[in-house]
Amino acid sequence: PSDKLAEPNKTITFDFKVTDRRGEPVQAELGIALTDLATLSVGAPNSLPIFDFFWSPRGLSIITLTALNRLIDGIVPQGDLGQAEVMMMARGGIGTPPMDELGADGEADADSQRRKGAEAAPAVRTNFVDTPLWLPSLITNADGTARASISLPDNLTTWRLDVRGISAQTFVGDATLEIVSTKPLLVRPATPRFFVVGDEAELAVVVNNNTDSDLETTVSLIAQGVTLRAEPQQVVKIPSNGRVRVTWLAVIGDVEAVDLTFSAVSGQFSDASKPMVGLGDQRLLPVYRYLAPDYNATAGALRQPSSRTEGILVPSAALAPSGSLTVRLSPSLAAVTLDALRALENFPYQCLEQTVSRFLPNVVTYRALQKLGLADEQLRAALEKALREALDKLSREQRSDGGWGWYFNEESSTLVTAYALLGLIEAREADLSLPSAMIDRAVAFLQARLPLFTQQTPEWELNRGAFVLYVLARSGNLNLQALESLFVWREKLALYARGFLAQAYGLAQGVRGFQDRIDALLSDIQSAAIVSATGIHWEERHRDWWNWSSDTRTTAILLQTLIAFTPESALIPNVIRWLMAARHADAWETTQESAWAVMALTNWMALSGELKANYTYTLSLNGSQRFEGVANAETLKRTETLEIAIAALLRERVNRLTFQHGAGEGALYYTATLNVQQPVEAIQPTDRGIRLVRTYYNAEGKPITEARLGDVITVALEITAAQDLYYVVINDPLPAGTEAIDRSLLTSAQIGQRPQLIPSEAPYRFAWGWWLFSDTQLRTERVVLSASYLPRGSYRYVYQIQATSVGVYRVIPPHGNEFYFPEVFGRGAGSLFTIKP
Numbered sequence: 001p002s003d004k005l006a007e008p009n010k011t012i013t014f015d016f017k018v019t020d021r022r023g024e025p026v027q028a029e030l031g032i033a034l035t036d037l038a039t040l041s042v043g044a045p046n047s048l049p050i051f052d053f054f055w056s057p058r059g060l061s062i063i064t065l066t067a068l069n070r071l072i073d074g075i076v077p078q079g080d081l082g083q084a085e086v087m088m089m090a091r092g093g094i095g096t097p098p099m100d101e102l103g104a105d106g107e108a109d110a111d112s113q114r115r116k117g118a119e120a121a122p123a124v125r126t127n128f129v130d131t132p133l134w135l136p137s138l139i140t141n142a143d144g145t146a147r148a149s150i151s152l153p154d155n156l157t158t159w160r161l162d163v164r165g166i167s168a169q170t171f172v173g174d175a176t177l178e179i180v181s182t183k184p185l186l187v188r189p190a191t192p193r194f195f196v197v198g199d200e201a202e203l204a205v206v207v208n209n210n211t212d213s214d215l216e217t218t219v220s221l222i223a224q225g226v227t228l229r230a231e232p233q234q235v236v237k238i239p240s241n242g243r244v245r246v247t248w249l250a251v252i253g254d255v256e257a258v259d260l261t262f263s264a265v266s267g268q269f270s271d272a273s274k275p276m277v278g279l280g281d282q283r284l285l286p287v288y289r290y291l292a293p294d295y296n297a298t299a300g301a302l303r304q305p306s307s308r309t310e311g312i313l314v315p316s317a318a319l320a321p322s323g324s325l326t327v328r329l330s331p332s333l334a335a336v337t338l339d340a341l342r343a344l345e346n347f348p349y350q351c352l353e354q355t356v357s358r359f360l361p362n363v364v365t366y367r368a369l370q371k372l373g374l375a376d377e378q379l380r381a382a383l384e385k386a387l388r389e390a391l392d393k394l395s396r397e398q399r400s401d402g403g404w405g406w407y408f409n410e411e412s413s414t415l416v417t418a419y420a421l422l423g424l425i426e427a428r429e430a431d432l433s434l435p436s437a438m439i440d441r442a443v444a445f446l447q448a449r450l451p452l453f454t455q456q457t458p459e460w461e462l463n464r465g466a467f468v469l470y471v472l473a474r475s476g477n478l479n480l481q482a483l484e485s486l487f488v489w490r491e492k493l494a495l496y497a498r499g500f501l502a503q504a505y506g507l508a509q510g511v512r513g514f515q516d517r518i519d520a521l522l523s524d525i526q527s528a529a530i531v532s533a534t535g536i537h538w539e540e541r542h543r544d545w546w547n548w549s550s551d552t553r554t555t556a557i558l559l560q561t562l563i564a565f566t567p568e569s570a571l572i573p574n575v576i577r578w579l580m581a582a583r584h585a586d587a588w589e590t591t592q593e594s595a596w597a598v599m600a601l602t603n604w605m606a607l608s609g610e611l612k613a614n615y616t617y618t619l620s621l622n623g624s625q626r627f628e629g630v631a632n633a634e635t636l637k638r639t640e641t642l643e644i645a646i647a648a649l650l651r652e653r654v655n656r657l658t659f660q661h662g663a664g665e666g667a668l669y670y671t672a673t674l675n676v677q678q679p680v681e682a683i684q685p686t687d688r689g690i691r692l693v694r695t696y697y698n699a700e701g702k703p704i705t706e707a708r709l710g711d712v713i714t715v716a717l718e719i720t721a722a723q724d725l726y727y728v729v730i731n732d733p734l735p736a737g738t739e740a741i742d743r744s745l746l747t748s749a750q751i752g753q754r755p756q757l758i759p760s761e762a763p764y765r766f767a768w769g770w771w772l773f774s775d776t777q778l779r780t781e782r783v784v785l786s787a788s789y790l791p792r793g794s795y796r797y798v799y800q801i802q803a804t805s806v807g808v809y810r811v812i813p814p815h816g817n818e819f820y821f822p823e824v825f826g827r828g829a830g831s832l833f834t835i836k837p
Contacts, residue, residue, distance in 0.1 A: 001161070004179045008125060008154045012179065018144035018165055025144035028165040032148060034133035037158040037178065050164045050172045122263055122270035125154035126283050133161075140165075152181050154273070156188070184211050185269035187219075189262045190245075192736040192805045193277045194781045195252040196680060197289045199736050201807035204247045205262040209238040217266040219246045225258035225287065226250040238266075247806075254322070254677075257284035288733070288781065290680050290812045290830065299581040299671040300534075302661035303573075305615070310672060312655040314646060320676040325644040327657070328586060330669040331613045331631035333605040334374060335639045336580070337365050340598045343587035345386065351406050351775070351786065351819075352416055353548070355393050357591040359386040360423040361598035363430050368606040374637065387427060394420060394438065402441030406727070406788045407775040413788075414449050415464055415547060417442055418471040425474050443475050453485045459492050460546040466497035466504070467547070473507040480508060487517055490524070494547075495538050496554040498524050499561035506564060522565060525558050529571060535578030536571055545726040548592045548820040552582050556596035563603050576604065583671055586639070590820050611636055613666030620658040622650065631666050646676075680810035683830035690826025691720035692814040694732060696833065706834035707803045713738065717783075717814055719795040725824065730785040730816035732797075735833040737805035740778040773797075782812075786819075803835045 002013040018028045047053070133150040140146040152159075159181060164174040190204040203223070209215050220233045229249040238244045252258065259282060263272035274283035298310050312325060330336045344358050362383045369379065397404055403412025404420050421442040428434050446468050451461060465486055472479060483504055490498060502521040505514045529536050537555040559575045579588075579597050588594045605611065613631035620626060621644065629640055649655050661668050685692070697714040698704045707713055717732050734740060775786040783799060814828040 001177065001179050006152060006179065006181055007183050008152050008156070008181055011149055011151045013147060013149045014161065016138075016140065016146045016148070016163065018140055018146075018167075018173075020171060025142075026167050026171060027140050027142050027144060028167045028171070030135070030138040030140065030146060030163055030165045032133065032135040032138055033131055033162045034150060034159050035131045035162065036129075036155055037160045039130045040160060050166070050174050054166075054170060054172050122265065122272040124261055124263075125156075125271070125273040126281060127154045128276050128283075129153040129155065132159075155276075156182055156186050182210060183269075183271050185209060185215065185217065185264055185266055186271045187262045187264045187273050189260065189273055189275040190805070191260065191275045191277065191285060192807075193739070194285060195258060195287045195736050196733075196810045196812060197252055197254045197287060197677075198679065198810050199252040199807060201250055201252065201737060201809070202247050202805055203250050203260065204245055204805075205264075206243055206245050207236070207238055207264045208243045209240060209266075211269070212240050214239050215266040215269065217244075217264050219244075220263045220265075221248055222261040222263075223248075223250060223258070224260075225253050225255040226260075227253065249807075252287055254289070255287050257286050259284055286781075288812060289677055290683060297584055297671060297673040299583055299669075300659075301577055301580055301670070302617075302659060302668045305661050305663050307658055307660045309656050309658045312649065312657055312672065312674060313653070314649045314651055314655065314674065315676065316652055320646060321678060323646045323675045323677040325646070325649060325655075325657075326671075326673045326675065327619060327627075327642045327644070328671045329617065329619065329627070329629060329640045329642075329659075331617075331629075331638075331666060332611055332636045333576075333601050333667075333669070334369065334611060334637045336583075336669055337361070337598045337602050337605070338379075338637055339586035339639050340583075340588070340594050341365060341382070344591060344594055344598075345382070350777075352393070352397060352404050352408075353406060353419060354591050355390050356420050356423040357595040359383065359390045360419075360426055361595045361602070362386050363423070363426045363432070364599045365602045367426075367430050368602045371606055372611055374611065387432060390423070391434070394424075395435070398438060398441065402443075402445035404442075405774075407786060410774045410788060412445065414446060414468055417445055418464075418468045421446065421475060422471045425471070439475065443472065443477055446472055447477065447479075450479065450482055453482070453489060455489070457489070459494070460544055462486065462489055462492055463494045463497040463544055463547050463549070466493060466500040470500040470504040473504045478504070478508055483508070490521065494540050494544050494549060494554070495525060495528055496540070496549060496557045499554075499558045502561055503564055518565060522561070525561065526569075526571065529575075531574075532578070534581040535576070536574040537578040537582075543821065545821075548590075548727070550590065550593060550820060552579070552588055552593040553590070553596050553820075555579060555582075556593065556600045560596070560600040560603055563600065563607060567607055572604065576601065580669055580671075584673065586671075589822050592820055613664075615664030615666050615668075616662040617668050618660040618662075620656075620660070621648075622656050631664075631668065680812055680830035681832045683813050683827070685813070685829050686825065686827040687722075688826060689722055689818075689824040690725070690728070690730075690816050691718075691722070692730070692816060692826050692828035693718040694814045694828050694831075705832065706836060708836050709803050709806055711803045712741070713801050713803065715783075715799050715801060717797045719797065719816070721790055721792045721794075723792050725790040725792075725818055726788070726821075727819040728787050728790050728816060728824075729819050730797075730814070731782050732785075732814040733782040733812035734801060735809040735811045735835075736781075737803060737807050737809050737833075737835045738801040739780075739804050740783060741800045741802055742778050785816075806835050806837050808832060808834050 006012055016030060018026050020026050132153050133148065135148055138146055138148060159179050161177050166172045186208045188206040188208070190206060192201060195201060203221065205219065207217060207219055215238050216235065217238055218233060218235050221228070222232065227250065229251070234246055236244050236246060260275055261272060264270065275285060278285050300308060302308060314320060330339070341362055344361065366379055366383045394404070397408045399412050401412050403417040405411055405413050406416055421439065424434055424439050450468065451457060451465065453462060453465060469479060469482055469486065483501070486501060490501065493501065498521045502518050505518050508514050528538055530539060537551065538558055539551045540549060540554055543549065555575060556579060559572065559579065562569050562572055579601065582588060588597050613636055615631050616628065617631060618625055618628045619642065627640065627642055657672055659668065659670050695716050696704050697716065698707065699712065719730060773785045773787045777784040785797060809832070811831045811833050813830045816826050818824040
């Protein structure tokens with residue numbers, strides 16, 4: 001390297017020379033990675049030394065074509081990238097602009113005044129990258145030499161350069177070296193990774209003096225989103241080659257994120273940094289809050305010039321000390337569907353169904369808007385991003401039998417596989433490039449598992465069969481015999497399954513007699529419609545636990561069925577009205593409800609052309625106008641959102657929220673949601689089918705509510721299911737000043753114990769099933785447990801956390817629900833947890 005000791009943003013040049021064991025130059029292909037050594041220390045190497053990989057003894061074996069096919073199918077041409085482009089991609093993407101540095105004239109003067117005469121405002125370090133250089137294929141010259149350069153990011157760390165090479169004669173070799181990125185005076189922020197509103201946290205920075213002289217240093221904290229209980233500037237004396245820890249006590253405000261900038265200045269030496277653990281380009285620390293789930297919401301639509309007043313009743317200050325009223329105004333269904341797509345994109349879990357639900361409605365919406373001339377590059381980019389992520393996950397998790405499970409370590413499911421296949425089919429019909437083998441294997445999996453439908457077939461299996469047959473028909477593999485077999489038992493089918501069966505028959509074009517089948521199914525659907533004050537919807541006779549069904553999902557699927565066969569039906573506008581009223585904020589309750597609602601509304605939007613708008617509208621609260629907007633071609637896809645604090649509303653009296661649609665054509669859709677926020681420690685447990693109790697223990701096994709910095713704390717979460725649970729998700733939030741101990745990491749090998757799930761009380765017939773949580777995740781801010789099926793009984797999940805930051809932290813209650821039936825719900829108690837020095 002040109003330097004083994006360098007500061008951030010300095011360009012380092014690496015010269016490579018490849019020789020054989022006799023020292024003769026060899027032309028070779030090199031793979032090069034420069035990685036933060038701290039990152040490499042977390043886990044064991046994921047590959048063998050290159051010599052052992054190519055030249056170790058191995059037995060003779062036969063490998064099937066499956067792995068090769070999957071490898072070839074997964075290759076997506078990327079074009080030729082130059083070396084400079086590859087290096088830029090490693091640092092954040094081609095075309096990423098350089099980070100703006102502080103120190104413009106006006107800002108520098110202001111900073112100088114704030115720092116009381118400090119010599120200069122240091123550039124703030126925010127560009128923290130784990131692997132700034134990745135060159136997978138660097139070809140040397142004939143004399144075995146090559147060169148690569150990299151501008152170091154803002155990490156202050158030891159970097160390891162790992163080089164592996166292979167020649168045309170399959171000679172192989174590797175080498176490593178290390179360089180250090182540091183500064184004479186440097187700051188290392190020490191903060192929690194997240195906060196909860198109201199936390200009292202210690203914000204700390206360690207300032208290192210790497211010079212041979214003592215330094216009098218001005219240490220500063222610029223903080224947004226918190227109230228500091230100490231002066232933002234402190235002057236400290238740091239001994240030569242020593243360090244000093246500087247702290248501030250802060251109270252976290254009711255904000256989305258906290259923005260912290262730590263700096264130190266001493267004469268010619270300076271440094272400034274955002275927290276490395278922060279998120280995004282600005283390294284912000286997220287702030288969480290607990291919103292009571294029993295919020296109130298109303299929604300509606302004005303299709304003609306008129307006004308409508310909704311009443312909002314706000315509880316007393318004791319029941320609702322804080323919160324907000326959120327009003328959303330959408331001038332078209334396009335705005336509504338795009339809002340729902342964004343909500344699906346940010347859904348917090350990672351099961352395969354959610355992955356497909358991210359891109360499936362995205363594809364349908366993009367196709368519709370493209371047909372109507374309203375698609376744009378931003379929507380296309382969002383679609384391609386969601387599709388790339390989904391294809392990567394689908395490719396990794398497709399099992400050897402061609403199917404997928406709800407989570408990767410579950411066995412293949414016909415329901416999950418059919419839903420994934422439907423997403424791939426929609427993407428293919430949108431002319432997006434897809435691996436055909438992935439689709440073919442999924443089709444073969446479903447065809448091989450179609451049951452013989454008889455009187456003894458369980459209703460859930462009949463319902464699933466209707467969905468599978470519909471998806472197979474969409475893939476071009478219509479099974480007429482199975483359709484006829486299932487139609488015989490249509491009286492046992494759920495309403496949504498009859499909708500899928502009708503749509504499958506509709507794909508059998510040109511087959512005589514099938515119109516009678518479709519008419520019979522449509523008659524069943526229309527006669528079961530329920531008329532209410534908010535529109536028309538459908539309700540199933542009973543819940544279909546195994547097939548993600550809910551009344552909102554059923555209504556969306558049946559709306560899609562009516563649009564396909566009877567687009568002139570008078571039911572459709574009122575079904576849309578009901579679906580709009582069923583929204584919570586900008587989406588529906590579950591990913592399934594949101595995905596099917598978006599697809600149905602998009603189909604109606606494309607068919608009806610309901611994208612013409614030319615009117616003005618207003619929103620008034622208690623007689624005072626709060627917003628005025630214009631609906632036209634430029635605003636069709638934009639939802640206006642207003643946040644009104646509870647403090648601005650009347651307590652224990654009706655607040656009048658009036659929507660006014662001015663003269664002109666077009667529809668105005670609105671939702672109003674009252675979110676009630678309570679102090680975390682005041683939240684009481686709720687048991688609606690799931691009971692949760694969380695307890696913290698010290699090393700002696702005694703329950704605690706406080707610990708010392710560095711202590712290892714055992715967390716026991718008691719889970720009681722009154723009845724069998726289906727597709728259940730349990731969340732246990734962590735105190736902000738702690739971190740979960742992940743025993744899979746090498747850095748945790750010497751402390752703590754592995755998480756355990758213990759059946760404290762379960763029926764004997766299910767004694768084997770206590771491991772049924774198919775996915776457990778130790779996240780930054782919480783532990784997440786997921787199970788597609790959890791038998792009734794009591795369970796005890798035990799894991800450990802370590803106290804990392806001093807403060808008094810508000811711990812959000814543990815909470816859980818059935819993923820597709822959120823009304824089956826449980827919540828533990830909120831609490832305070834104190835970490836002392």
